[in-house]
Each structure stands twice: as C-alpha cells, then as structure tokens.
Amino acid sequence: MHKIGFLGCGNMARAIIGGILAKGIVAPGEIIASARTQATIDAAHERFGIDVTLDNAEACKASVVFLAVKPQMYESVIAEAAPHFSSETVLVSIAPGKTLAWLSDASGLAKVVRLMPNTPAAVGEGMTSVVIGKGCSAEDADLVLEIVDSFGKSERIPEHLMDAASAAAGCSPAYVYMMIEAMADAAVLEGMPRAQAYRFAAQAVVGAGKMVLESGQHPGALKDAVCSPGGTTIEGVRTLEACGFRSSVTEALIATVDKARSL
Ligand SMILES: NC(=O)C1=CN([C@@H]2O[C@H](COP(=O)(O)OP(=O)(O)OC[C@H]3O[C@@H](n4cnc5c(N)ncnc54)[C@H](O)[C@@H]3O)[C@@H](O)[C@H]2O)C=CC1
Ligand SMILES: O=C(O)[C@@H]1CCC=N1
Structure with a gap:
C-alpha cells in the first residue's frame, strides 16, 4: 500500500x-x-x-x-x-x-x-x-x-488562525516574487544583466529573511541599520512610504483572508 x-x-x-x-x-x-x-x-x-x-x-x-x-x-x-x-x-x-x-x-x-x-x-x-x-x-x-x-x-x-497563516506564508511568496521582479527591473534599467539582477535581488530577500529569523531584532531596527544618515536607502524608504508600500502589502494580505472566508 x-x-x-x-x-x-x-x-x-x-x-x-x-x-x-x-x-x-x-x-x-x-x-x-x-x-x-x-x-x-x-x-x-x-x-x-x-x-x-x-x-x-x-x-x-x-x-x-x-x-x-x-x-x-x-x-x-x-x-x-x-x-x-x-x-x-x-x-x-x-x-x-x-x-x-x-x-x-x-x-x-x-x-x-x-x-x-x-x-x-x-x-x-x-x-x-x-x-x-x-x-x-x-x-x-x-x-x-x-x-x-x-x-x-x-x-x-489554532484553527481560527488558518486564514492569517495562509496570508502570511501561503500566499505571500507570490508577492515576494513580484518584489524580486520589480527590484531586478530597476537593476536591469541601470544596465545589470537580467539573470544577475535576479540573483542579487533574490539573495537579498533570503538574507533579509534570515536576519529577521536569526538576529532577534525588530524588522524596523534592521531597516534602520540599512539607512545610512543622508544616504541612498532612506531616499527609497521615503519613496515607498509615499507610494503606500506597507499599506499595500497589508491590504493585499487582508484581501486573501476575505477570499478564504468566502470559499
Ligand atoms: N499554489 C500554492 O502556492 C498553494 C496552493 N495551495 C492549495 O493547493 C491546492 C491546489 O492548488 P494548486 O496546486 O495551486 O493548483 P493547480 O491547478 O496547480 O493543481 C490542481 C491539480 O488538480 C488536478 N485536478 C483537477 N480536477 C481534478 C479531479 N477531479 N481529480 C483529480 N485531480 C484533479 C489538476 O489536474 C491539477 O493537477 C489548492 O487547494 C490550493 O489552495 C495551498 C498552499 C499554497
Ligand atoms: O491562491 C491560493 O488560493 C492558494 C492558497 C495559498 C496559496 N495559494
């Protein structure tokens, strides 16, 4: 059998x-x-x-x-x-x-x-x-x-957290892939070969995930540590906030929860 x-x-x-x-x-x-x-x-x-x-x-x-x-x-x-x-x-x-x-x-x-x-x-x-x-x-x-x-x-x-877990880990790889694609597009725009751009973007995501899991630090503190005063990263943070990045991600995950409840 x-x-x-x-x-x-x-x-x-x-x-x-x-x-x-x-x-x-x-x-x-x-x-x-x-x-x-x-x-x-x-x-x-x-x-x-x-x-x-x-x-x-x-x-x-x-x-x-x-x-x-x-x-x-x-x-x-x-x-x-x-x-x-x-x-x-x-x-x-x-x-x-x-x-x-x-x-x-x-x-x-x-x-x-x-x-x-x-x-x-x-x-x-x-x-x-x-x-x-x-x-x-x-x-x-x-x-x-x-x-x-x-x-x-x-x-x-507990079963009542299944939709939350599904949003956070079941569906979310799709959004991470979208972000990797978008990150690589920017690098390609600046002249990096496409395959290399995917390697850089994907490894940055793997590394950032490991930092959250292994450093014991708050994601906000880890973000702060990347933003050198007067540097390049904080310009990107300002732009993402202006574009509603974090709210977009939260809304997307809540949309998956709503859909799960309708099935
Ligand atoms: N794709 C993902 O990332 C995740 C999917 N899931 C769940 O996994 C399940 C399958 O999703 P996917 O693999 O994405 O879909 P899919 O469309 O890739 O696969 C569905 C499979 O079911 C087969 N199928 C359709 N009707 C059938 C029938 N009457 N008898 C036997 N087989 C039949 C199809 O031939 C196909 O192989 C869903 O319930 C989904 O919610 C859960 C977590 C993540
Ligand atoms: O899209 C879906 O419904 C399935 C469940 C979580 C990920 N994929």
Whole structure:
C-alpha cells in the first residue's frame, strides 16, 4: 500500500512531493498521485518516479491522502473519493476556507488535518501551518508532522488562525516574487544583466529573511541599520512610504483572508 497519496498533482502537490523526496523520508514508490490528464501524471512520473493514476480511487487507498485540488473542486472530489477511504485514512486538506468540521462531514472521516503549505516546500524551505483534527491519534499526528517537516518548517496553530497563516506564508511568496521582479527591473534599467539582477535581488530577500529569523531584532531596527544618515536607502524608504508600500502589502494580505472566508 502507498504511504502518501495526492488527489491532484498541480503546483502545490509537486512542490510537496519534490521536498519529501529530496529529504528521502519515503521512497518514490510509496507515493501515488492522481490528476485529470494523462500529460500531468506522465510528467509527474517522469520527474519524481512516483506512481501515478487517472483514477482518484487508487490514490485514496494511501495511508495519508492529500487533497491537492482547488478548493472549488473539494466538494465533488471528496464525494467521489469518500467510498474508497478506510476508517483509518488520514485526510489532509491544503486548501483555504475548508474547516476540519466541513472536511469531516464531507468525507465521513474522523482523521482530518488542515495544512497551509507554500511552494518553497519544493526546495525544502516551506512554511506550513498545521491543525490536527481531534480524531487523529498521536501516531497520525507524528506521521503528518514528519511529512510536513521534511519540506521545511512547520508550526501547529489554532484553527481560527488558518486564514492569517495562509496570508502570511501561503500566499505571500507570490508577492515576494513580484518584489524580486520589480527590484531586478530597476537593476536591469541601470544596465545589470537580467539573470544577475535576479540573483542579487533574490539573495537579498533570503538574507533579509534570515536576519529577521536569526538576529532577534525588530524588522524596523534592521531597516534602520540599512539607512545610512543622508544616504541612498532612506531616499527609497521615503519613496515607498509615499507610494503606500506597507499599506499595500497589508491590504493585499487582508484581501486573501476575505477570499478564504468566502470559499
Ligand atoms: N499554489 C500554492 O502556492 C498553494 C496552493 N495551495 C492549495 O493547493 C491546492 C491546489 O492548488 P494548486 O496546486 O495551486 O493548483 P493547480 O491547478 O496547480 O493543481 C490542481 C491539480 O488538480 C488536478 N485536478 C483537477 N480536477 C481534478 C479531479 N477531479 N481529480 C483529480 N485531480 C484533479 C489538476 O489536474 C491539477 O493537477 C489548492 O487547494 C490550493 O489552495 C495551498 C498552499 C499554497
Ligand atoms: O491562491 C491560493 O488560493 C492558494 C492558497 C495559498 C496559496 N495559494
């Protein structure tokens, strides 16, 4: 029997599978993924060496089943999958908006888990929020956490913080990529080759993130330390404030929370 199944094999499933296999906690043959098209499953098999199928029922037989389809598909995919689960199946949702209570009702399963991962899982740098349902045993929780910790960091949170966690870590990589693109555009405008500009901008983001995590300093203090008196950086800070940078980011994250609540 497969240890981990994926219903859906899109961007997030592929990021998780890549992260799990890089860490080696399970062999490729212990993972099975289903998707709607032959091209998708062929590509996943070729890239990861995992088992693949067009039949969701096959993937439902795994011990831990990730629901990796869009939230709008959850209802129909769970209805199709439910007859194929066993009472021991651990069902893992990675979608915003679908509560543990809803998942349990829809699937008929007692063992349900909510995660909100992010695509940096693909390089072992994921940040995943975890809510383990009450029907899960300590062993189920350990297994899920072993899987999740193989592709980055994780924290257990109360379920009511799931939308906040999704905004801060699930969606936010998209905005960071936009910022990296914009930062590189400026460097390109000044004559730097494009590939080099992405390296500089991306490494600056990696380094700034590590500073927040490891220095113990407030982000504002770290920002202040970059701004030499009468220097160049403070001119950029003035410009970002005039353009509503921080407010734009906050509003964008609140928009994701509003959307999650509507799903
Ligand atoms: N992309 C991201 O950064 C993140 C995504 N998520 C969640 O992951 C889930 C999937 O999102 P993405 O991977 O971005 O979407 P995607 O569109 O890349 O992948 C969806 C996959 O589902 C498959 N699919 C569609 N209908 C199906 C069906 N009836 N049966 C089996 N497979 C079917 C598609 O073939 C595709 O492989 C969503 O619930 C999303 O909220 C969570 C965190 C981050
Ligand atoms: O866009 C989405 O809905 C998913 C959830 C978090 C990131 N991507």
